Amino acid sequence: xxxxxxxxxxxTEIDVNGHVNNAKYLEYLEWGREEWYEQxxxxxxxxxxxxxxTVTVNININYKxxxxxxxxxTITCRPEKMGRSSYVLKQEIINKxxxxxxxALVTSVTMxxxxxxxxxxxxxxxxxxx
Amino acid sequence: xxxxxxxxxxxTEIDVNGHVNNAKYLEYLEWGREEWYEQxxxxxxxxxxxxxxTVTVNININYKxxxxxxxxxTITCRPEKMGRSSYVLKQEIINKxxxxxxxALVTSVTMxxxxxxxxxxxxxxxxxxx
Amino acid sequence: xxxxxxxxxxxTEIDVNGHVNNAKYLEYLEWGREEWYEQxxxxxxxxxxxxxxTVTVNININYKxxxxxxxxxTITCRPEKMGRSSYVLKQEIINKxxxxxxxALVTSVTMxxxxxxxxxxxxxxxxxxx
Amino acid sequence: xxxxxxxxxxxTEIDVNGHVNNAKYLEYLEWGREEWYEQxxxxxxxxxxxxxxTVTVNININYKxxxxxxxxxTITCRPEKMGRSSYVLKQEIINKxxxxxxxALVTSVTMxxxxxxxxxxxxxxxxxxx
Numbered sequence: 001x002x003x004x005x006x007x008x009x010x011x012t013e014i015d016v017n018g019h020v021n022n023a024k025y026l027e028y029l030e031w032g033r034e035e036w037y038e039q040x041x042x043x044x045x046x047x048x049x050x051x052x053x054t055v056t057v058n059i060n061i062n063y064k065x066x067x068x069x070x071x072x073x074t075i076t077c078r079p080e081k082m083g084r085s086s087y088v089l090k091q092e093i094i095n096k097x098x099x100x101x102x103x104a105l106v107t108s109v110t111m112x113x114x115x116x117x118x119x120x121x122x123x124x125x126x127x128x129x130x
Numbered sequence: 131x132x133x134x135x136x137x138x139x140x141x142t143e144i145d146v147n148g149h150v151n152n153a154k155y156l157e158y159l160e161w162g163r164e165e166w167y168e169q170x171x172x173x174x175x176x177x178x179x180x181x182x183x184t185v186t187v188n189i190n191i192n193y194k195x196x197x198x199x200x201x202x203x204t205i206t207c208r209p210e211k212m213g214r215s216s217y218v219l220k221q222e223i224i225n226k227x228x229x230x231x232x233x234a235l236v237t238s239v240t241m242x243x244x245x246x247x248x249x250x251x252x253x254x255x256x257x258x259x260x
Numbered sequence: 261x262x263x264x265x266x267x268x269x270x271x272t273e274i275d276v277n278g279h280v281n282n283a284k285y286l287e288y289l290e291w292g293r294e295e296w297y298e299q300x301x302x303x304x305x306x307x308x309x310x311x312x313x314t315v316t317v318n319i320n321i322n323y324k325x326x327x328x329x330x331x332x333x334t335i336t337c338r339p340e341k342m343g344r345s346s347y348v349l350k351q352e353i354i355n356k357x358x359x360x361x362x363x364a365l366v367t368s369v370t371m372x373x374x375x376x377x378x379x380x381x382x383x384x385x386x387x388x389x390x
Numbered sequence: 391x392x393x394x395x396x397x398x399x400x401x402t403e404i405d406v407n408g409h410v411n412n413a414k415y416l417e418y419l420e421w422g423r424e425e426w427y428e429q430x431x432x433x434x435x436x437x438x439x440x441x442x443x444t445v446t447v448n449i450n451i452n453y454k455x456x457x458x459x460x461x462x463x464t465i466t467c468r469p470e471k472m473g474r475s476s477y478v479l480k481q482e483i484i485n486k487x488x489x490x491x492x493x494a495l496v497t498s499v500t501m502x503x504x505x506x507x508x509x510x511x512x513x514x515x516x517x518x519x520x
Contacts, residue, residue: 010290010291011146011290011291011294012145012151012153012287012290014145014146015141015142015144015145015146016144016145016146016148018146021142021417021420022416022420022446022449023142023413023414023416023420024413026412026413026416027272027411027413030270030271030272030411030412030413031271034270034271056412056453057452058450058451058452058453059412059449059450059451059453060449060450060451061449061450062447063445063446063447063448063449069146140417140424141420141421141424142417142420142421151287151290152286152290152316152319153283153284153286153287153290154283156286157283157402160281160282160283160400160401160402161401161402164400164401164459185323186323187322187323188320188321188322188323189282189319189321189323190318190319190320191318191319191320192317192318193316193317193318193319271405271406272405272411272413274405275401275402275404275406276401276404276405276406276408276459281402283402329406
């Protein structure tokens with residue numbers, strides 16, 4: 001399952017160079033992941049009820065093309081790889097002309113909320129990666 | 131009691147016009163108020179233990195002078211006026227040359243955390259306004 | 261002419277209290293004013309060609325109701341008052357249930373880009389206030 | 391040459407989970423790189439006078455430990471690797487207890503400002519990597 005979130009670049013997201021700052025791309029990616037978790041019916045409370053939290057441990061992002069105020073962007077998110085407790089989501093930021101502005105691999109870990117140790121990812125999450 | 135917080139304007143706080151964006155000033159003011167509450171020993175938990183929350187209901191800010199990357203700024207905060215449940219803090223943003231970059235009046239209300247109705251401000255807060 | 265911009269509250273716009281931070285409301289208002297200037301055909305370059313810049317000198321905002329992640333908000337903007345060089349825009353933030361979350365008066369001044377002194381507002385701007 | 395920038399985590403940098411959001415770490419890293427470029431006397435204008443711009447093409451960040459409001463953090467930056475036109479800076483975010491909160495490799499490219507093609511990194515930059 002791949003999700004696609006449509007956003008518009010806003011004035012306060014532009015830096016002194018007239019384009020979206022590198023840190024703001026990570027906010028866009030997070031918004032795109034929220035969309036994925038929501039459509040996967042993996043809400044914060046869903047994990048909470050299992051005594052699990054997910055924690056982002058690595059983000060590896062390639063910046064390909066600048067984005068400017070008013071740009072219509074699509075933020076994609078899809079499952080890439082599942083380990084025992086860690087999993088990778090693949091994301092892209094694409095503009096209206098179809099140019100790839102950035103792509104990223106985001107690695108997260110499922111953690112026991114109480115002990116804060118990594119635990120095996122639950123089936124509810126795992127099934128999206130098969 | 132007036133508090134003074136020293137900050138440095140960072141690169142990601144600058145907008146396309148090369149100066150600090152108007153919304154970012156409100157973040158600076160909040161950092162300055164946090165300093166005041168801390169020195170007044172009015173921590174989030176202090177209010178919580180009284181079953182009280184404070185809520186910002188109005189900010190009236192005058193923008194006087196632009197701030198740029200690397201500027202050393204002082205964010206001041208001092209009590210201005212106390213009502214029954216509402217109180218006003220006066221804040222200023224001053225640069226190294228002593229120029230007033232912005233001033234603001236920030237009005238907050240003390241609220242019962244459970245009923246979410248306004249309640250009389252506690253003495254612990256009130257005493258700073260006499 | 262009143263403009264209405266529709267936005268969705270994103271995860272990174274939420275603070276530790278679980279609602280939109282007071283500074284972020286000012287970003288929302290700026291996005292709403294950009295929409296107004298655009299529909300009024302008053303682009304940054306339009307003013308630039310007249311040797312004019314607009315500068316925000318005061319924002320007076322009332323916080324009425326909290327906003328949360330996923331909320332659909334409408335940011336309105338309409339002319340309120342025109343002086344010689346200063347003018348006031350009235351803005352509101354309204355949620356899907358029709359609740360007023362915030363209202364604000366935003367005062368700006370038209371300035372000569374070269375001398376950086378205030379100058380009479382141009383007719384292109386002035387006509388929207390009659 | 392390694393630079394160390396000291397910062398304090400501010401209230402508006404905290405997300406709903408009570409810790410610094412993953413995107414904000416990238417702002418911290420940028421502040422740390424600005425410090426390095428400044429101490430290396432590689433100002434924006436220095437590159438500009440050579441007809442060169444630097445562009446970030448990849449950030450690979452490991453999140454190790456959460457940061458909270460009031461935390462005193464040190465943001466380090468040091469040269470890691472130099473290619474023909476691309477170079478890598480190594481950065482760390484360390485808290486007061488000496489815990490590594492994040493580390494990152496940031497890859498940038500030197501680009502001809504006019505043609506926007508990559509060009510060989512100038513000696514002024516290259517010498518810091520030997």
